[in-house]
Each structure stands twice: as structure tokens, then as C-alpha cells.
Amino acid sequence: MQSPYSLNMINSILYENFENKKNRTAIVEGNYSATYSELCLLVNSLSGYLKNAGIKKGDKICLYLPNSAEFVIGFFAVTNIGAICVPISAKYKSGELRHYVSYSGAKLILTTSDLLEVAKDLNSDIQTVVVKGGGAGWEIGNNKEEKFELNDNTSQTDKAIYLFSTGSTGVPKCVARSHANLLALAENHTSTVGWDINDKILFVIPVSHTYAFGNLISSLKIGAAVYMLEDFNRKRVVKSILENNISIFPAVPFMLDVLSRYTPAKAFNFKNLKHVISAGAHLNESVAKEFNNCFGLFPRQLYGSSETGVISINMAEKIHDKLSSVGRPVKNVEVKIVDENNNSLKTNETGEIIVKSPSMTDRYENLPEESSKVFKDGYYYTGDLGRINQDGYIYITGRKKLFINISGQKVDPGEVENVILLNEFVSDVAVVGRKNSSGTEYVAAYIVSKKELKVSDIVKFCRDKISDIKIPTSIKFIDEIPRSPTGKILREKLD
């Protein structure tokens, strides 16, 4: 049925499912499940609540929520008003939350009772609404909505979501993606991967992050059932895959590695799994092979970014000899390799990967100088180094950007350095990425202190200021940070 409302907005995918898939399962979280019809009514209900709270088109609303039904409802409720959704990792501490709230100019935070204390710690007059847990201002159980209405005053160029990109400047950069960007992402991704209405897709990776968020939107577009798990726990993941007949499992390499080494899981054949997706960090061939040995299918690498959405995915039929590739570009996405003078390179020559996509943004919000460096002539310069082989398969070989990639979560060394420098007994610091024997990257800090400090002093100091993943796991105290004459840290000289 043709929607009477604008098909320009991302919520039009819900309208189509409301009409055509109303009794099919949309979302499952623990013992709770909702059909597409119920999901749409919940979206309408929360939209109404937000409107009554004074939220209007263009306002920014933070979703400070874990993987949950409420995240999905919250996203569509916010965008249904024409407001802009700002997902924030539930792992973030108050200092990080404060930054994102302030940077985005958010008017309201949707959160859980468990996270309320962190949100309250902002000392700001921003409205905070609990939508999950005790004392909720709005909650699923109290929904009495009986109709679903799409807002029809949203244009395709209106912003739908703010995502954040990690760089090396000490401050995350805000990326706005429009309704048209998200619709293109869902269309291009689903057309390429061939998922369908019968798929059951497990989300353990955080849906506040661009990788999971893109997969989530694509899943809902095709009317599949999405299953939410709040955290990665091997036992619960295996149980969910088996009991729910999960067919699609987006993961990060670390998860695939530990699952392959998890003895209780090896007793099972994940016969319903048709795609295991790996993204966020490089997947070692040894991990891919071990996963296949254990569970009978190779993970498929996906490549994307906050700036562009999904770029490519490895859908090769004979994948065993292309395990290291992140695949070919998804539908309507163009990928080129260029040298330092911006000349296009030939097959198998290594250079910077640049991308043109209908799902990408064309700037960082309020950062014209940063934007002009990476958004040029309609392309996004990823900062990743790679090559494209004769069959069009992309191989990522390195990166120009200075960030640390911990199991798919990007950490800006500058941000960690800024936090450690707040310690009155630290006079200088340099943070770098190191790899352990399993190939997993971790944060290492080199510190010049004014008095004798212990490693635990620094860890405790960081603990309530940045999320755990950013806290250095290796800390060394040294006499001097090597710097160039202009003061730039010479990271390569740190052992």
C-alpha cells in the first residue's frame, strides 16, 4: 500500500511494515517481544509524550540507552517528530555524556533508571526522561496508543541522527546523517546482502554505534525480527543463537575469537546462521578459519564508517580464499584508491580509500576546517589505506589516522591524554595503541609525573572520567616524552 505520508523520512519503513507486516515480530528483548504493529503504536505513543514535553522539529534528543526495545522505539519516536536523534553509548561516564549533550545542544535525554544517576550528574537543566526500569516517565507497559501516524513535514535533507567519529584531535567529531542518507543506507545494504523478512538478527554490538545502527535500520526495513542483548556474554549469545534460530549475527572480531575458544559452544551446530558479520576491526584469517572450524561458516567482513554508513561487505560465494577482504562496495557506493597527490591508483596498488555514497554525510557539524580536509569533490577520504584487486574486492592494509581500535571501539589518544593531564601530579603524557599476542589492540600510556605515582593511581583517576575501554591497560612512567621541535609527540620513539 502506498503511504499517504512522505516517503522521504526514515520512519516510512515503519509505515510500510505497519501496513504489510503488522503481526510479524519486530523486536525481542528477553521475555518481551513486539510485533511491527505494536512497535509502531509504541513509537506514536512516545512521540506524543515528547511533543507534550515541548519537543519540536529540529530539536536534539539523546538516547542514552543500552541495546533495548526502548532504543528502537526512541529512535523512531524522535525522528517521527522531525527531531534529531543523538545515540550515546550506555558505557559512557558523566564527563563523556556531558560532552555529547553540550556539543549536540540536546534538549532532552531518554535513559534507564540504572543510568539515571550518571545523567543527573550532568548538573544541567536538560530534561531527563526514564523510559526503562523503575520510575519511568514513559514506559512500554503503559502504552494505550491505538493509531500510528507519520509526521509529514519532514524533508529528505532534514537531519535524522547525529553520530560521532573518533579522530585524533581529542574531541569526537559530529556527523549528521539525513533521512535520505539513512533510507539509502538501508536500501543499498539490504539489496546487497539479500536478507529477508524471515531473518532473525541478533544485536550484541551496541546499536548506539554506527555499525550496529546501520544493520538495525536495514533489519527493520526488510521486516526482519531483531533480538537485543545488552552486553556480550558468551553463554547468553550461544543460548540466543540456538533458542531463537538466529540467522544473522553482526559481531566484532574479538567476539568471534572468544566464541571459537568457548568450549560449550563447540558442541553445537549453528545450523540456522547464514551470515556472521565481522566489522569494527581487522579480522585475522586465523580467527575466521577457527570460527569456521567450530561453527561451519566463515565470518564475512563489512567495512563502513560513521561518515558514510556501510561501504562494502564480503559476499563472495567462495569466501575461503578472500577471508581478509572487506568485499565489494554495496549497491550505489563507489570506492576508489588514490595516492597522496589524489591520483587514482590501478588494480592492487595501495593508497588511501575514498568513498562516494548516497548514505554519507558531506561535513562534520561546525568544523569547516576539519571537513574540508576529508570531504572533497563529493568523496569522503577515509584515512584508511588499502587496495582493490582485479575482481573488485577491497583489502584494507593500514590507516593514516591516529586512533586506537579496541575490538571495534575507536579510542582517540588525544582524549585519553587530555583526561590524564587533568591529574595535578602529571606533567606530560603520550598515549599510543599496542597489540597483545592475540593481535588485540590496547591503550598504552607513557607518563611523566611530578611525584611518585602508581599505575593504580592513574587507573582510579581515569575510572569515573572516561569509559573503561579508554583507560590504559599499560602505563609506564618515564622521564620525558619524546617530542619534535614543534612540540609534536614522536609516538614512534615510545617503545
Add this chain to the structure above:
Amino acid sequence: MNIDDIKKRIRLLIYDKFEIKDDIGDSDILIDFGLGVDSVSSLEFVVALEKEFAMEIDESEITPDILQDINSVAKYLIAKL
């Protein structure tokens, strides 16, 4: 296996698997050596313990208190073995 044997094996595992060169006492705080600071390093430590002691550990049971030092890890393992 007595608790001293378990502590010895935990210590050797930490030296070997996590490439830590400093001496670690039974009551030294493990996060001082980068173990268990975040969910990734905690789970890597748990996976290494599972392999070393041929046992299954549910990571949802693992609190920061359990990973505090070699004493607390050994006490947890004794109760599980």
C-alpha cells in the same frame, strides 16, 4: 590441587599470556598490571583461566572483586573446581 599451586599457575599464566614482566605478589592489584581494566581485557583473562584450568566460567559472575588480585582469583577458582 591446593591453593598455592593455583596461585602459582595463575601467576605463570599472567606472565606468559599477558607478557607482564614485573613481579606480581598475591595481593598486588591486578589492574595495576593492566588486567581486567575493561570488559575486553577481563574477558581475555577469563578465557585464559578457562583454558589453563580446563573449566567453564560464566563471565557474568566475574566482578571486579574477583579479579582484584591473585588471592581473589584463586579463591574463586577453588570454589569452582
